[in-house]
Amino acid sequence: xxxxxxxxxxxxxxxxxxxxxxxxxxxxxxxxxxxxxxxxxxxxxxxxxxxxxxxxxxxxxxxxxxxxxxxxxxxxxxxxxxxxxxxxxxxxxxxxxxxxxxxxxxxxx
Amino acid sequence: xxxxxxxxxxxxxxxxxxxxxxxxxxxxxxxxxxxxxxxxxxxxxxxxxxxxxxxxxxxxxxxxxxxxxxxxxxxxxxxxxxxxxxxxxxxxxxxxxxxxxxxxxxxxxxxxxxxxxxxxxxxxxxxxxxxxxxxxxxxxxxxxxxxxxxxxxxxxxxxxxxxxxxxxxxxxxxxxxxxxxxxxxxxxxxxxxxxxxxxxxxxxxxxxxxxxxxxxxxxxxxxxxxxxxxxxxxxxxxxxxxxxxxxxxxxxxxxxxxxxxxxxxxxxxxxxxxxxxxxxxxxxxxxxxxxxxxxxxxxxxxxxxxxxxxxx
Numbered sequence: 001x002x003x004x005x006x007x008x009x010x011x012x013x014x015x016x017x018x019x020x021x022x023x024x025x026x027x028x029x030x031x032x033x034x035x036x037x038x039x040x041x042x043x044x045x046x047x048x049x050x051x052x053x054x055x056x057x058x059x060x061x062x063x064x065x066x067x068x069x070x071x072x073x074x075x076x077x078x079x080x081x082x083x084x085x086x087x088x089x090x091x092x093x094x095x096x097x098x099x100x101x102x103x104x105x106x107x108x109x
Numbered sequence: 110x111x112x113x114x115x116x117x118x119x120x121x122x123x124x125x126x127x128x129x130x131x132x133x134x135x136x137x138x139x140x141x142x143x144x145x146x147x148x149x150x151x152x153x154x155x156x157x158x159x160x161x162x163x164x165x166x167x168x169x170x171x172x173x174x175x176x177x178x179x180x181x182x183x184x185x186x187x188x189x190x191x192x193x194x195x196x197x198x199x200x201x202x203x204x205x206x207x208x209x210x211x212x213x214x215x216x217x218x219x220x221x222x223x224x225x226x227x228x229x230x231x232x233x234x235x236x237x238x239x240x241x242x243x244x245x246x247x248x249x250x251x252x253x254x255x256x257x258x259x260x261x262x263x264x265x266x267x268x269x270x271x272x273x274x275x276x277x278x279x280x281x282x283x284x285x286x287x288x289x290x291x292x293x294x295x296x297x298x299x300x301x302x303x304x305x306x307x308x309x310x311x312x313x314x315x316x317x318x319x320x321x322x323x324x325x326x327x328x329x330x331x332x333x334x335x336x337x338x339x340x341x342x343x344x345x346x347x348x349x350x351x352x353x354x355x356x357x358x359x360x361x362x363x364x365x366x367x368x369x370x371x372x373x374x375x376x377x378x379x380x381x382x383x384x385x386x387x388x389x390x391x392x393x394x395x396x397x398x399x400x401x402x403x404x405x406x407x408x409x410x411x412x413x414x415x416x417x418x419x420x421x
Contacts, residue, residue, distance in 0.1 A: 033383050033384045034384035034385065056387065058212055058239070060242075073213070076176070096239065098286050098287065099286075099324075099325065101284050
């Protein structure tokens, strides 16, 4: 009996360890009407974010430092993905229409 | 009055897409007239101390754009160029105030050059933000059009007594900002204008407006005031730009600002829509946006008045 409990506990520990290594659910940000539809998205570290341009003009998603991430020009229905592996705040904008701004907050898990 | 139906249809098409703007320099004051007027030979002015000449502005050809309301921006650009070719008096040169292309693709620039080349007239370019989308963030444009230009592509030249200055407002745009000139370009502008007589007419051309048309949509240039401070001492300054795909004007002292139509698609009036995206005008709603441009040629040092009148 004791042995059985120990082994099922071990199973629980294993499951926790597995979930800690599994990537968090990916998130999609739509670009529509000259707006990023998540103005301040909060995600756990390791999340992959995909921007989809649903507007009829091209847009980009570029981190304010122009370096951390920088999509190519996204024409209608084009997508760009970036995985956030470090906690922190990531303000970004559309480099074609710089009045379009938003940010992503990455929390340590 | 009879009217050639083909021409009529053509005018309907071109009026909403916009055509070029013909500029006449007379007595140091630039005045604009629509291409239709120029074709009809109703241009006024052409007197004064400066040797009269004409030049032409086209803007925002967006070659590659193919969505409502314009399935083929190449076709409308071609029609604009056909109008230039049909002008009785050839303009001395053409200024393209940016957004030549939709996505900075080589084939878009190639097609734009091929179409505009049909006019057979020297053309000066400044880039729009759509021309900065290549891997090199504007290198493709600069390699093609920026020969002899300085810095990120700015330059100036004199023509028949008038000083022309091409400025870059689309390089290294900052998050939350609008158009941008930058300290290097402003330092160059100061030196370029420094030794000039205040009586020399100045024409500045750039893509994004140098006045705050509608900052919420990025329709302005963050540091334009510093450029204005350098230009204010001149008796006649005319600022030409594109970017907002409609005709707007503002006069501030001796400086007059004029935005130009696109040859590709119209955009909403400032703040009149949820976003500055293309105005999807329907075919049967085009006539109210047909327009001819009339001018009040103002002599001396006064700014000109520019009036666009719809046909219906």
